[in-house]
Amino acid sequence: MPDSTPPTDFSPDQFRRHGHAVVEWIADYLATIDDYPVLSPVQPGDIREALPARAPEAGEPLDRILADFDQLIVPGITHWNHPSFFAYFAISGSVPGILGEMLAAALNVNGMLWKASPSATELELTTMDWLRQLMGLSDDWFGHINDTASISTLLALAAAREAANLDIRQRGMAGRADLPALRLYTSAQSHSSVEKGALTLGFGQQNVIAIETDRDFRMRADRLAAAIASDRAAGHLPVAAVATIGTTSTTSIDPLRPIAELCQREGVWLHVDGAYGGAAAILPELRERLFDGIELADSLVVNPHKWLFTPVDISALYTRHPDILKRAFSLVPEYLVTAEQDEVVNLMDYGVQLGRRFRALKLWMVMRSFGAEGLRERLRHHIALAQRFAAWVDESAAWQRMAPTPLSTVCFRAAPPSLSAEAQDALNEQIMAAVNASGEAFLSHTKLNDRFTLRLAIGNIRTEARHVARAWALLNEALERLSVGALER
Amino acid sequence: MPDSTPPTDFSPDQFRRHGHAVVEWIADYLATIDDYPVLSPVQPGDIREALPARAPEAGEPLDRILADFDQLIVPGITHWNHPSFFAYFAISGSVPGILGEMLAAALNVNGMLWKASPSATELELTTMDWLRQLMGLSDDWFGHINDTASISTLLALAAAREAANLDIRQRGMAGRADLPALRLYTSAQSHSSVEKGALTLGFGQQNVIAIETDRDFRMRADRLAAAIASDRAAGHLPVAAVATIGTTSTTSIDPLRPIAELCQREGVWLHVDGAYGGAAAILPELRERLFDGIELADSLVVNPHKWLFTPVDISALYTRHPDILKRAFSLVPEYLVTAEQDEVVNLMDYGVQLGRRFRALKLWMVMRSFGAEGLRERLRHHIALAQRFAAWVDESAAWQRMAPTPLSTVCFRAAPPSLSAEAQDALNEQIMAAVNASGEAFLSHTKLNDRFTLRLAIGNIRTEARHVARAWALLNEALERLSVGALER
Numbered sequence: 011m012p013d014s015t016p017p018t019d020f021s022p023d024q025f026r027r028h029g030h031a032v033v034e035w036i037a038d039y040l041a042t043i044d045d046y047p048v049l050s051p052v053q054p055g056d057i058r059e060a061l062p063a064r065a066p067e068a069g070e071p072l073d074r075i076l077a078d079f080d081q082l083i084v085p086g087i088t089h090w091n092h093p094s095f096f097a098y099f100a101i102s103g104s105v106p107g108i109l110g111e112m113l114a115a116a117l118n119v120n121g122m123l124w125k126a127s128p129s130a131t132e133l134e135l136t137t138m139d140w141l142r143q144l145m146g147l148s149d150d151w152f153g154h155i156n157d158t159a160s161i162s163t164l165l166a167l168a169a170a171r172e173a174a175n176l177d178i179r180q181r182g183m184a185g186r187a188d189l190p191a192l193r194l195y196t197s198a199q200s201h202s203s204v205e206k207g208a209l210t211l212g213f214g215q216q217n218v219i220a221i222e223t224d225r226d227f228r229m230r231a232d233r234l235a236a237a238i239a240s241d242r243a244a245g246h247l248p249v250a251a252v253a254t255i256g257t258t259s260t261t262s263i264d265p266l267r268p269i270a271e272l273c274q275r276e277g278v279w280l281h282v283d284g285a286y287g288g289a290a291a292i293l294p295e296l297r298e299r300l301f302d303g304i305e306l307a308d309s310l311v312v313n314p315h316k317w318l319f320t321p322v323d324i325s326a327l328y329t330r331h332p333d334i335l336k337r338a339f340s341l342v343p344e345y346l347v348t349a350e351q352d353e354v355v356n357l358m359d360y361g362v363q364l365g366r367r368f369r370a371l372k373l374w375m376v377m378r379s380f381g382a383e384g385l386r387e388r389l390r391h392h393i394a395l396a397q398r399f400a401a402w403v404d405e406s407a408a409w410q411r412m413a414p415t416p417l418s419t420v421c422f423r424a425a426p427p428s429l430s431a432e433a434q435d436a437l438n439e440q441i442m443a444a445v446n447a448s449g450e451a452f453l454s455h456t457k458l459n460d461r462f463t464l465r466l467a468i469g470n471i472r473t474e475a476r477h478v479a480r481a482w483a484l485l486n487e488a489l490e491r492l493s494v495g496a497l498e499r
Numbered sequence: 500m501p502d503s504t505p506p507t508d509f510s511p512d513q514f515r516r517h518g519h520a521v522v523e524w525i526a527d528y529l530a531t532i533d534d535y536p537v538l539s540p541v542q543p544g545d546i547r548e549a550l551p552a553r554a555p556e557a558g559e560p561l562d563r564i565l566a567d568f569d570q571l572i573v574p575g576i577t578h579w580n581h582p583s584f585f586a587y588f589a590i591s592g593s594v595p596g597i598l599g600e601m602l603a604a605a606l607n608v609n610g611m612l613w614k615a616s617p618s619a620t621e622l623e624l625t626t627m628d629w630l631r632q633l634m635g636l637s638d639d640w641f642g643h644i645n646d647t648a649s650i651s652t653l654l655a656l657a658a659a660r661e662a663a664n665l666d667i668r669q670r671g672m673a674g675r676a677d678l679p680a681l682r683l684y685t686s687a688q689s690h691s692s693v694e695k696g697a698l699t700l701g702f703g704q705q706n707v708i709a710i711e712t713d714r715d716f717r718m719r720a721d722r723l724a725a726a727i728a729s730d731r732a733a734g735h736l737p738v739a740a741v742a743t744i745g746t747t748s749t750t751s752i753d754p755l756r757p758i759a760e761l762c763q764r765e766g767v768w769l770h771v772d773g774a775y776g777g778a779a780a781i782l783p784e785l786r787e788r789l790f791d792g793i794e795l796a797d798s799l800v801v802n803p804h805k806w807l808f809t810p811v812d813i814s815a816l817y818t819r820h821p822d823i824l825k826r827a828f829s830l831v832p833e834y835l836v837t838a839e840q841d842e843v844v845n846l847m848d849y850g851v852q853l854g855r856r857f858r859a860l861k862l863w864m865v866m867r868s869f870g871a872e873g874l875r876e877r878l879r880h881h882i883a884l885a886q887r888f889a890a891w892v893d894e895s896a897a898w899q900r901m902a903p904t905p906l907s908t909v910c911f912r913a914a915p916p917s918l919s920a921e922a923q924d925a926l927n928e929q930i931m932a933a934v935n936a937s938g939e940a941f942l943s944h945t946k947l948n949d950r951f952t953l954r955l956a957i958g959n960i961r962t963e964a965r966h967v968a969r970a971w972a973l974l975n976e977a978l979e980r981l982s983v984g985a986l987e988r
Contacts, residue, residue: 017876019808019960020594020868022530029522032598033515036605041511050617054843057621065629069870072595075863079602083860086618091607098615098834103607105509106561109521113568115600115810115861116525118580118592126587128539129575132546140554157646157812158854168699182703183672185680185735192673202832203853210657210828210851212701214671246674258834315854319508321604323646323856339699343691345587345747345945345954349932354543362699364692365647365804367812371572372604374564379509381558387506443838456834465834471508 047449093472097454100469110372124354134370152332159285162311162327164207170250170279172338197229231268256287260413267303288312536938582961586943589958599861613843641821648774651800651816653696659739659768661827686718720757745776749902756792777801
């Protein structure tokens with residue numbers, strides 16, 4: 011028979027002891043983060059080889075595990091929380107966000123149903139409503155939280171499919187003579203998650219139509235209109251378009267109003283990908299440039315884990331048609347039936363995932379502790395830093411800006427006039443590798459008009475002018491060192 | 500120009516101060532968790548009304564926010580980390596798991612690419628390999644981590660669709676004369692995530708065929724064979740079957756070997772849902788009963804956040820065909836191209852989500868600190884507690900067991916012989932409401948053979964014999980009190 015000394019968890023006092031040690035580690039980490047190499051210098055397989063091939067049979071002391079974390083795991087970390095992380099989109103695990111995650115892990119609730127933790131559901135609805143107001147959206151937008159923009163966009167596209175009233179939920183898409191090809195439209199600059207969502211949902215990659223962009227990498231509404239017309243003529247069914255507010259490569263901002271007006275006329279669901287750039291709509295001075303026409307859109311994704319200083323993962327999906335989203339996804343088996351289900355929001359009804367971490371808690375702590383003005387101030391600071399860097403590029407004969415800089419990400423490359431475009435490509439790839447290998451800054455790249463382009467993405471909450479200046483110095487040192495070789499070849 | 504006093508994060512010392520306070524709160528919470536009502540007693544809207552309708556304009560002190568957390572948020576928490584949480588499947592935020600989440604939040608990495616944090620990828624592959632070995636799976640199984648079983652199952656079904664070689668990734672499913680209806684098979688007892696995955700992927704609910712179960716709620720392989728044959732005769736294409744090791748209602752265990760042999764003969768992808776029950780395969784004495792035939796299956800989901808004491812969310816998806824999973828999902832835009840991509844595993848290639856939290860860290864800490872034997876010991880303890888409870892039910896004339904108890908969940912109901920089945924239904928619903936309203940234990944229900952059935956699910960790491968005994972006492976008290984009324988009506 012079980013007991014008398016049953017195996018349970020470590021004791022609260024053991025948590026106290028090791029928890030305080032972990033807090034000390036984190037505080038020291040945050041205080042000394044500048045000293046870590048941003049990009050991990052380890053080679054493929056190094057970490058795995060340092061770890062045992064099998065789980066230990068007997069339990070090990072937490073002290074030893076935490077020491078191993080520091081000695082074996084941390085060297086293989088690329089430090090996304092470093093102020094000189096300028097790759098992809100820079101993100102932040104801010105202090106209030108980390109505290110929020112600590113509490114969420116201790117509570118360990120699954121907010122699938124209102125009943126399963128009323129606070130999880132109601133705080134999620136509250137924080138989504140707070141953020142909605144900060145972005146200036148009207149109150150017909152319903153927001154809920156997902157893990158990632160990949161999922162938020164997938165849900166939005168599924169809602170678009172459901173809105174087409176083709177009985178796909180019940181009858182599916184295959185083996186039906188009554189269904190035409192279902193078409194999606196997005197710009198050639200949009201994020202890969204759009205295409206991934208489309209192929210997951212069974213639209214097929216060939217039915218994702220890449221709409222041409224203008225010279226500033228913004229989707230051309232006239233080309234979208236032409237594509238829709240041509241598809242209709244061919245017997246295809248236009249289902250959804252995705253416009254991006256802050257594309258991944260250049261942060262270009264698609265012209266929302268003409269696109270939204272077109273989509274409304276055509277009965278095409280418009281999803282807006284503002285995973286990164288949507289956050290900037292909390293700035294009144296930018297809102298019209300970003301969101302003019304948003305009231306005509308059908309769904310919008312904004313990721314607090316990108317540019318709102320909240321630890322990964324947390325993505326906000328807003329829609330003006332929560333009923334359609336629910337129609338696409340709600341399934342209530344008997345074991346999830348609750349007495350109050352008709353009077354509450356059960357968030358499991360709005361997506362794929364039944365399991366739901368208490369993600370709203372960290373966002374609530376971030377929004378309260380910085381306040382709306384504190385968030386705005388930080389975004390303005392990042393935008394100003396990026397504009398300064400863009401000016402340095404523009405003022406230098408050796409460098410060239412490759413795209414406008416509407417937000418906090420700068421696209422640029424070294425462009426010594428004596429080198430061919432191909433040689434410039436190679437040079438920039440070498441420059442990036444050299445800067446990243448320094449450990450002092452981490453940049454990533456894209457291709458624009460087929461040319462290798464460096465990106466400096468500012469978004470970490472600890473980034474100061476000196477970090478950006480140092481990146482600029484590193485880039486110039488690398489250019490100087492490498493262009494000699496390039497010119498000699 | 501930005502700076503000289505730029506707005507950044509709270510200081511490391513502020514983290515230190517508030518982090519220690521949060522650790523104290525969590526330690527006290529874990530020490531006094533027995534005193535909290537398991538099911539939150541708040542009414543719909545209570546929490547939301549207690550919160551401001553708008554985000555604060557100015558930042559607020561962290562002390563005040565943490566006080567509000569305790570006073571406004573915690574009362575609306577249903578305590579999944581409570582030892583008397585017996586609803587759904589009980590889960591645990593264990594001490595090493597909470598410590599792991601703290602560190603993951605501070606590092607805040609996104610492990611989308613190997614380069615984006617080599618440790619995130621390599622520790623994920625390492626812990627998945629450790630767990631694979633503990634479950635006795637051969638080394639041709641590749642494991643990776645997702646957020647939830649809902650997503651793991653969706654990915655598995657997408658891989659099954661890709662394995663059918665219908666060019667769906669490229670051409671989609673709609674508007675194609677060459678595609679028959681694509682059929683999925685699962686038992687009537689399987690989890691709603693199977694159906695949700697199927698409708699997301701465009702299979703359609705009507706193409707999810709519910710296979711009859713035997714009297715112990717296990718899928719009948721002969722009925723599966725008949726359904727496949729009948730579908731083939733009708734011109735449909737059988738694509739995938741889902742067998743469950745530990746169904747949600749009763750934890751019944753589908754007979755894997757005959758199902759797997761059938762699927763292999765038929766060229767049907769077999770996905771095994773072991774989200775809860777798969778964990779028990781770490782017990783050698785149960786493995787054959789659970790996993791006999793697993794070597795013929797194609798994919799398997801096991802959730803460490805269910806019965807392996809790791810905080811939500813973390814779901815392990817294993818497949819013997821990672822190449823097919825990758826073919827279904829890999830998309831590499833230029834901004835995610837890395838020099839070493841052909842020599843490393845980039846985990847973004849194996850699923851929908853690009854963003855990937857560092858979930859392996861908490862699992863690594865859990866597996867190391869308890870050790871394999873510690874995990875086994877805790878599972879055995881839970882199973883023994885459930886068997887004891889089942890015996891109490893069996894020994895009592897007033898109660899009836901509604902299903903076998905192969906693992907740690909007991910299905911039962913009060914069945915006073917003087918009441919009709921319908922009156923018994925109503926009585927059990929009242930008993931459940933009464934026990935849950937006591938705040939001392941939380942149970943949920945299901946329906947079996949159309950009869951309202953109570954479930955006692957044991958899985959929280961802090962659950963001791965006394966908690967189970969108290970639940971039994973509460974049930975009997977409620978029965979005594981309520982059956983008087985029931986008999987009088």
